[in-house]
Amino acid sequence: MTIEYLHASKFGNGAMVAEEFKQQMATRGVAVDVHHIHEITPKALPSADLYVFSSPGRMGRPIRGMRRFLKGLTLPAGTKYALLTTEMAPRRDKKTGRMPTEEEICKFQHVRPIMNEALQGKGLVKVAEDKVYVTDLKGPMEEGWRGKVAAFAALIPHDVGMIDAGRTTTDPRSRENASTASSAEF
Numbered sequence: 001m002t003i004e005y006l007h008a009s010k011f012g013n014g015a016m017v018a019e020e021f022k023q024q025m026a027t028r029g030v031a032v033d034v035h036h037i038h039e040i041t042p043k044a045l046p047s048a049d050l051y052v053f054s055s056p057g058r059m060g061r062p063i064r065g066m067r068r069f070l071k072g073l074t075l076p077a078g079t080k081y082a083l084l085t086t087e088m089a090p091r092r093d094k095k096t097g098r099m100p101t102e103e104e105i106c107k108f109q110h111v112r113p114i115m116n117e118a119l120q121g122k123g124l125v126k127v128a129e130d131k132v133y134v135t136d137l138k139g140p141m142e143e144g145w146r147g148k149v150a151a152f153a154a155l156i157p158h159d160v161g162m163i164d165a166g167r168t169t170t171d172p173r174s175r176e177n178a179s180t181a182s183s184a185e186f
């Protein structure tokens with residue numbers, strides 16, 4: 001199994017997440033090829049069993065470079081993908097001290113929904129999704145972020161879309177379980 005990991009890190013947090021994911025998957029014997037989106041063209045990506053896309057948030061959306069990159073993708077329908085974004089952690093309201101509700105966050109924060117829409121619009125199939133929080137605009141990341149990356153790595157079905165040890169392992173149930181398990185949207 002091979003994974004292409006495409007990120008659009010600006011301040012380095014997303015690049016650290018990518019490296020951590022790569023190390024986590026290496027312990028499972030899975031090779032992850034990490035690229036910043038500026039190093040590679042979306043129209044000629046190396047072939048892989050799974051593509052992981054990672055974007056920082058900008059004004060509620062993925063950073064512009066990632067939006068363009070996803071628009072330019074030419075991967076075949078049915079290709080498996082996963083999202084692991086870096087996003088601003090929800091903060092307490094300065095006046096009331098209250099944390100925003102999920103509903104309130106959803107009104108502003110559309111990073112992953114926009115990425116999912118772009119990818120699913122091209123027929124790609126999601127196997128996992130999560131985010132790592134940054135605690136300020138440029139980082140650092142939340143405490144325990146490596147553990148979050150490990151949990152995300154554990155969501156990646158080891159048999160995604162490939163012939164594994166002589167058996168065809170595209171059982172849609174494993175995909176379904178993976179996407180259900182990754183339902184933590186915020």
Ligand SMILES: Cc1cc2nc3c(=O)[nH]c(=O)nc-3n(C[C@H](O)[C@H](O)[C@H](O)COP(=O)(O)O)c2cc1C
Pocket residue numbers: 008009010011012013014015055056057058059060061086087088089109111134136137138139
């Ligand atoms: C101008 C600006 C706007 C931002 N807007 C958002 C946002 O709307 N949502 C969000 O989750 N993060 C936002 N962020 C924080 C980014 O998520 C954060 O910079 C990024 O995750 C850090 O990752 P990187 O170090 O890989 O670039 C913003 C950051 C900047 C500088």
